[in-house]
Amino acid sequence: MDGLSGQKPIVVWLLNISVVLIVLLWLFPTLGLFVSSFRTGDQITASGWWSAMFPAEQTLQIRAADPDEFRVETSDGVFVVEGQIFGDEPFEGTIQAWSTSSRRLGENAPGDTYDMGDGESFTLNADGTYIWQGNDDQISGRAQRVFIDAETPPEFTLDNYNFVLFDEDNSEGMMKAFLNTLTVVIPATVIPILIAAFAAYALAWMDFPGRALLIAAVVGLLVVPLQLALIPLLSFHNSIGIGKGYLGVWLAHTGFGLPLAIYLLRNYMVGLPRDIIENAKVDGATDFQIFVKIILPLSFPALASFAIFQFLWTWNDLLVALVFLIDASGQTTVMTKQIVELLGTRGGDWEILATSAFVSIAVPLVVFFAMQRYLVRGLLAGSVK
Missing domain, CATH: 1.10.3720.10 (MetI-like)
Structure with a gap:
């Protein structure tokens, strides 16, 4: 029913607004579950579901190859481990920065060589290839951790449902x-x-x-x-x-x-x-x-x-x-x-x-x-x- 001025009374407007708010409060969580069900765990942690269609910035923690298995000794006595930091799977994102310590995230640009002291160094290129070199004691034991700040494209998968x-x-x-x-x-x-x-x-x-x-x-x-x-x-x-x-x-x-x-x-x-x-x-x-x-x-x-x-x-x-x-x-x-x-x-x-x-x-x-x-x-x- 219209008011005397030909406009809808305030109660009708409040009712319509309330209905819209209730629908939105129900719709957003449902849509969020639907979108998140097709994303990976890293993407869910890195960004909200509303940004699923846009590139996400993530900090990836990856270890280099096992030094005891893949290291090679050069003629001058230096041990070297080379490879692809992302392994056999192709990485579709972009490396923006990297570091060998969680306390100094993003301190190195792609292609930089970081001096780790006592002749040990680590180089990570933009395409994910790396060179880790040092002496016998340094290039042994556990593999070197690398913290990579990367921008990853949107990715959707059916693996969660499978x-x-x-x-x-x-x-x-x-x-x-x-x-x-x-x-x-x-x-x-x-x-x-x-x-x-x-x-x-x-x-x-x-x-x-x-x-x-x-x-x-x-x-x-x-x-x-x-x-x-x-x-x-x-x-x-x-x-x-x-x-x-x-x-x-x-x-x-x-x-x-x-x-x-x-x-x-x-x-x-x-x-x-x-x-x-x-x-x-x-x-x-x-x-x-x-x-x-x-x-x-x-x-x-x-x-x-x-x-x-x-x-x-x-x-x-x-x-x-x-x-x-x-x-x-x-x-x-x-x-x-x-x-x-x-x-x-x-x-x-x-x-x-x-x-x-x-x-x-x-x-x-x-x-x-x-x-x-x-x-x-x-x-x-x-x-x-």
């Missing part, structure tokens, strides 16, 4: 955790929808004693925190032999998701035209036929809306999985638990963490964007007449 998803030597098992998560999420989304659809139809269109009390109980269960039921429910699962397994976690997610599902679907079904149902009953259709052939097709927006919520909740769940599924063997570890373990075992491997995190949100993003057009329609159903 390691996370397909590397057989990856002891972290992200691919197995991905499959375990799908094993949990798909039944935990389908089962409550099936049960809630039948219950919602009964509460919306069938007359029976106690219906109002059941609707009130469903509304009351919406505000009950699931933490209250974790320990009693786990004890019950253990007593009947389904604790710490897929069946137990499916039933737990079903129980925790049913109140919202029944409430949402019942509100939608109540808003459907009564004439359609009454005409079907006049034609001799049973309640089951009306439910399957009329109610379910018309209720697809509400079903899709709850499916989005249930899928996202179960996919991102950690608490219920820890209580009802995760065991000591780690064979049923889900992705949320796997990422927590990666923070401990690979806390410095930012490229692996970024790739694992993006893999964990990729499927929910696909599901959300594929079904988001039904989300608002399903949530607003039954709110107005």
